[in-house]
Amino acid sequence: MPKKKVVVLLPTYNEKNNVEKAANAVLAQEKNLPGWEIEVLISDSKSPDGTGEVAAQLAKKNPKIHYLSTGRGLGVGLIEGHTYAVKNLHPDILAQMDADGQVGWDVLPRLVKAIEEGYNLALGSRFVSGGANKLSPMRRLFSAGSSWVSRILIGPFDVKEVTNSARAFTPELFKKINLERLPWKEQTFIVQPAFLHEAVIAGAKYKEVPLVFGDRAEGYSKNKVLNYTYDVITYAVDARLHAWGINIPFFKVTRKAKTLIKFSLVGLLGTFVDFFFYKLFIGSFNIPPATSKGMSAELAIMNNFFFNNFWTFRSRKTNTNTWQRLGMFNLFSLGGLVMGVLIVKFLHTLYGDGFATVGNFKVAYNNFYFFATIPPVLVWNFTINHFITWKKQKD
Ligand SMILES: Nc1nc2c(ncn2[C@@H]2O[C@H](COP(=O)(O)OP(=O)(O)O)[C@@H](O)[C@H]2O)c(=O)[nH]1
Ligand SMILES: [Mg+2]
Structure with missing residues (x-):
């Protein structure tokens, strides 16, 4: 029987010292996924530190690693990356993970298995049984806070962590997502809860699987706490209005x-x-x-x-x-x-x-x-x- 394929997208911005380790760690998960082959797609937003050149070199050496140069912004890296994978790499499953090694790589087989069980969207989560958040108390407070606010304001409420990047889904679900409404071109991490919100509208059957989240080994976080909070609130208002049938581009306008x-x-x-x-x-x-x-x-x-x-x-x-x-x-x-x-x-x-x-x-x-x-x-x-x-x- 031919093997099925999962394409793992690693969006990067200034991850020069992390990207090679990340790509190899993802590929190494193949041993935990019998019947599956893994390919890695690195989508880099023209990082000034030269991450793109490193990724291009990796792709040249290893046919299981692909490289895509994208515009600035996490949402652009993610959506252009998945779109590229669907078009060119023939995946059975699309997955995504942060490239900085903060998330334990062993979440990947759990994500894939959830899709095999019949779900079309698997979500990595620190806050379900078996998951863990090993950050400093201050950052733990921020992640718990942002997750609660997003859960309550944007939802779905039965998902314990709506902001994590570690996810897997079917190409069919991805194609159904309304990219017109998803604010993926904006330079903000709102794309994570917003993607989930649009996926639910597109008919996602979702399941959370545990992951362990630790500190960064190299580099710095690109998330901006105040901006993100502003975006969560304005996006939530937008999502609420939309749910009530009021279609005004509130989020886009407030960002402008x-x-x-x-x-x-x-x-x-x-x-x-x-x-x-x-x-x-x-x-x-x-x-x-x-x-x-x-x-x-x-x-x-x-x-x-x-x-x-x-x-x-x-x-x-x-x-x-x-x-x-x-x-x-x-x-x-x-x-x-x-x-x-x-x-x-x-x-x-x-x-x-x-x-x-x-x-x-x-x-x-x-x-x-x-x-x-x-x-x-x-x-x-x-x-x-x-x-x-x-x-x-x-x-
Ligand atoms: N392609 C791309 N990736 C990005 C961008 N901003 C952040 N990332 C990546 O998104 C992932 C998560 O970002 P990070 O700064 O670790 O956020 P944190 O984990 O919430 O602190 C990392 O792999 C980053 O390199 C961007 O503008 N473009
Ligand atoms: Mg990180």
Whole structure:
């Protein structure tokens, strides 16, 4: 009887010191899989450390190893890799594992056996009986946390680990997955829970098998905790809306609008700072509203610069240094400040110091004056700082 074939995809980015060991470790699992032959496909996203060249050499020497050069991003490495395997390598099963050796290689025969049992999707899991997570307490907390959040928000809830890469599935299932909806071109690890989500929609019959997860021997993690958390939440909202029949590309739009959203969040925080001091100056120091606004706004500007520089625009390469940017930010915020003061002045002149009754509360007009300044000032600040203060360096 001819042997069946499993193609194991190893996506790599800067794994020069891991890739050869990984390919050999995968091939060595053949002895635990009677009736099966294993081939390895390395999909490298043009790693600057030269992983691609190493992989190309391995592929030249060993006909069981294949190499594919792909675009940047884990999702691209995975989806282009599997698509290539389906087209060119005639697999009975598609499998994937991380190339850094963090996952015990013996999960592979368990994944394949689950497919032989009749499931069309097998999922490696640290959190089922027999599995283990041998990371530092901090990273353990993060993986447990991200798995819980993804399980609850994205699902399916009966899967204990929805984020792990070690997986096997049938080419038939892969072909049914809606790649239009899967955000595989985005540079984020969201592709793992999202792939599972789309696979379930495509009719996956899934089973979890245990795996042991340890520390990296070489290299560094490419996962970005804050970005990933943001993606999990926005993707979950997208998936929920989709399940309710509301088809808007929420995830894609929020990713595109990410800078604006961060800038707005910083602005929101700044607004609290601003409002807090505004009320303090009026209430405790009897300073008139317009003057109070001027002083509270300057405090908020300092706050906002700090967060925009070290968070919103952190990864943007500019031609300026931090001090120059601080200067520009202050200058442009002055524009926003003048705008805010004029709006408050205008409204104050128009309506005076009255009170409005909202339900059972009496609310002073000066509160409304304050909030009326937010939308126009936000638009001004974002536009000018996006295009000038943190202007992208030309390559
Ligand atoms: N092809 C490709 N692989 C990637 C990319 N980013 C990460 N990987 C691979 O995905 C696997 C998991 O990444 P890793 O950084 O170990 O994430 P962690 O295990 O969650 O810390 C490793 O084999 C990485 O080399 C990418 O942009 N392209
Ligand atoms: Mg890893």
